[in-house]
Amino acid sequence: MSDLMPGSAALPRPPAPAFVFDLDGTLVDSVYQHVVSWQEALAEAGIPLATWRIHRKIGMSGGLFVKGVQRETGIALDAEQVERLQDAHGRHYAARVAEVQPLPGAPELLRHLTAVGIKWTIATSGRRTGAEPMLAKLGAPADLPMVTRDEVARAKPDPDLFLAGAAKLGVDPSNVVVVGDSIWDLLAARRAGSLGVGLLSGGYGQDELERAHAFRVYEEPGDLLTHIDELGVRGA
Structure with missing residues (x-):
């Protein structure tokens, strides 16, 4: 039976949201590899910095990190x-x-979005040389319109990466769900005019992500997939 009142006209259905994912700590379990790599790079330069301070900066662009x-x-x-x-x-x-390796549920989440016709891509503040090897591990197509740090003027917390991701998908940023694991992701999402969703898999706490205006916070990609209906994604 129709839910429409007699004489009423059906309203046009709004388009399903598109998804733009951060990569490190969101789809792949790489945060601590980045932390240790920065620690070793700083040690080479004779710069002492506690590991926890390094972790708090993961997700920024390399320039802002430095x-x-x-x-x-x-x-x-x-400058040299x-x-x-950074090198x-x-x-x-x-x-x-x-x-x-992929975080639990990440390949399944991406396959589900593809199966139900939802557009998605990846926008990462990492360089393409480090990001491309992750596509095969995630089961993502080699021609995915991914956005990397090499392609934008400014990385997070500026919105450039997520705006470029929306542009590559051909959707308005206001109809994009940005999924990230850091406060820098969520700040960039908000500045892009997109809906931010947080994951705990990068090491930030739920309260921190919510204070950075995460609409929802999930444990990891598999948990997001279990609750995907909460983000306006329907089944096939």
Whole structure:
């Protein structure tokens, strides 16, 4: 039986939301590989910084990460030293890429979205060289319109990555669900005009993610998949 009142016209159904995912700590379990890689890069440069302070900056662009390090340590670095530091992080992380695996439920979540006709992509503040090997591990198509740090002027917490992801999907940012694991993801999502959803799999607490305006917080991708209806995604 129809739920419409007699004489009423059916309203046009709004489009289903598209999804733009962060990568590290959101779809793949790589946060601590990044933490250790930054720790080793900083040690090479003779910069002492506690591991927990490094973790709090994961999700930022490399440039903002280094600015935060300089602020906290009081050590000034010139442009050449900054570039060497970022290159050293990339080198150490590349040696650990083989260790990185998808977070529980991530491939299944992406397959489900594809099966029910939901557009999705990945937007990461990592470089393409580090991000591309993750696509095969996630079962994502090689031609996925992924956005990486190489393609935008500014990374998180600026909105550029998520705006570019929405553009590649051909959708308005206001109809995008951004899924991330850090407060930097959620700040960038809000600035993009998108709905932010948080995951605990990157190490941030639920209260922190909610204070950064996460609409919902789930444990990891598999938990999000279990509750996917809460985000307006219907079955096939």
